[in-house]
Structure formats: structure tokens, C-alpha cells
Amino acid sequence: MPEVADIEQLPVPQARAGEPAAWDALFRRYQLPLYAYVFELVRDEQAGLDLVQETFLAAVRHLGGLRDDAKFGSWLFGIAHQKCLQHWRKRQEILYDEIPESPDDLEAGPDDLLIQREQEAEFMKLLNQLPWPPRSVLLLHYVEDFSLEEIARIIETPLGTVKSRLHYAKRAMRKMLEQNER
Numbered sequence: 001m002p003e004v005a006d007i008e009q010l011p012v013p014q015a016r017a018g019e020p021a022a023w024d025a026l027f028r029r030y031q032l033p034l035y036a037y038v039f040e041l042v043r044d045e046q047a048g049l050d051l052v053q054e055t056f057l058a059a060v061r062h063l064g065g066l067r068d069d070a071k072f073g074s075w076l077f078g079i080a081h082q083k084c085l086q087h088w089r090k091r092q093e094i095l096y097d098e099i100p101e102s103p104d105d106l107e108a109g110p111d112d113l114l115i116q117r118e119q120e121a122e123f124m125k126l127l128n129q130l131p132w133p134p135r136s137v138l139l140l141h142y143v144e145d146f147s148l149e150e151i152a153r154i155i156e157t158p159l160g161t162v163k164s165r166l167h168y169a170k171r172a173m174r175k176m177l178e179q180n181e182r
Contacts (some may be wrong), residue, residue: 012069027056030073033144034080040139041084045129051087056079071153074146078154081136088132126176134169137162 014022039048
């Protein structure tokens with residue numbers, strides 16, 4: 001439960017008051033999950049870093065508009081989502097890189113790590129074949145662990161649409177896996 005306590009104690013009011021230490025704490029808490037989400041959408045390391053920076057700059061400018069401090073995380077991811085949409089609109093062509101290597105699992109042997117990396121690479125390859133909307137919902141729900149309600153707020157879409165996109169994404173992934181096994 002320490003994670004819940006950490007989230008409840010986010011220094012949002014202090015950040016709103018312009019305290020640099022509060023923004024530093026918020027940045028440390030959200031920079032990596034935000035970057036992971038953005039990177040999986042844009043598949044470009046430098047663009048991902050730039051978009052995370054733009055997200056935090058927008059958050060600094062617009063924090064006064066946040067009504068519920070407890071929703072800071074989903075609000076921040078919503079800003080990032082909008083920044084990614086803007087990025088995609090500017091670029092007609094999407095560049096795909098190989099997935100970054102994950103940290104070694106100390107308990108797993110080399111064979112287990114190789115199998116895990118191959119499975120991760122296959123999953124990401126299939127995920128990248130999905131259209132933007134269902135892929136985004138899948139990443140937010142399973143990778144970033146947001147609830148469906150939070151995802152609806154982040155991507156500014158009705159909850160029913162989020163559920164539909166998640167269902168579509170899972171069905172499409174299952175179908176692609178079945179086709180690859182043949």
C-alpha cells in the first residue's frame with residue numbers, strides 16, 4: 001500500500017503555488033511511465049522525450065485548471081495523449097523501432113530471458129499492427145494500469161467507446177496470434 005500513500009501525497013497544491021521542489025517530485029514520479037506510454041505510441045526516442053517535455057510544460061501552464069488534485073496522473077496522461085495526437089497529425093508516416101531491451105530479471109536464466117524478450121518483441125510487433133485508437137487503450141490499460149474510466153478521461157472518449165476499443169484490440173491481437181501460429 002505505500003504506492004497508494006505516495007499518490008495521495010502528491011504535492012499538486014505546492015506545484016500550483018509554483019514551488020520548484022514540488023514540480024521536481026511530480027516529474028520524478030511521472031517521467032518514466034509517461035515516457036513509456038508516449039514512446040509506445042510514437043515509436044521514436046527523441047520525439048518521445050520531446051513530447052514528455054512538452055507535456056510537463058503544458059502541465060505547468062494549465063495546472064490551475066485541474067479541479068481534482070487526486071486525478072493529476074490521469075490528467076497528465078491526457079495531456080500527453082493530446083500531444084501524441086498532434087505529433088501524429090504532423091507526421092503522416094510512423095517510424096517503428098525495435099522495442100527497447102528490458103532490465104535483466106536476476107532470477108531468470110539466459111534461456112528464460114531470451115524467450116521473454118522474444119515474446120515481448122512478438123507482442124509489440126502485433127501491437128504495432130493495431131490502429132492508433134485500440135492500441136492506445138490497450139497500452140493505457142495493461143501497461144500503464146489505468147482503469148477504463150481513467151482512460152476515458154485521458155483520451156476524452158465515452159466509456160463505452162473505450163470498452164469497445166479494448167474489446168476490439170484484444171480480439172484483433174488474439175486473431176493475429178492465431179494466424180501466426182499457423
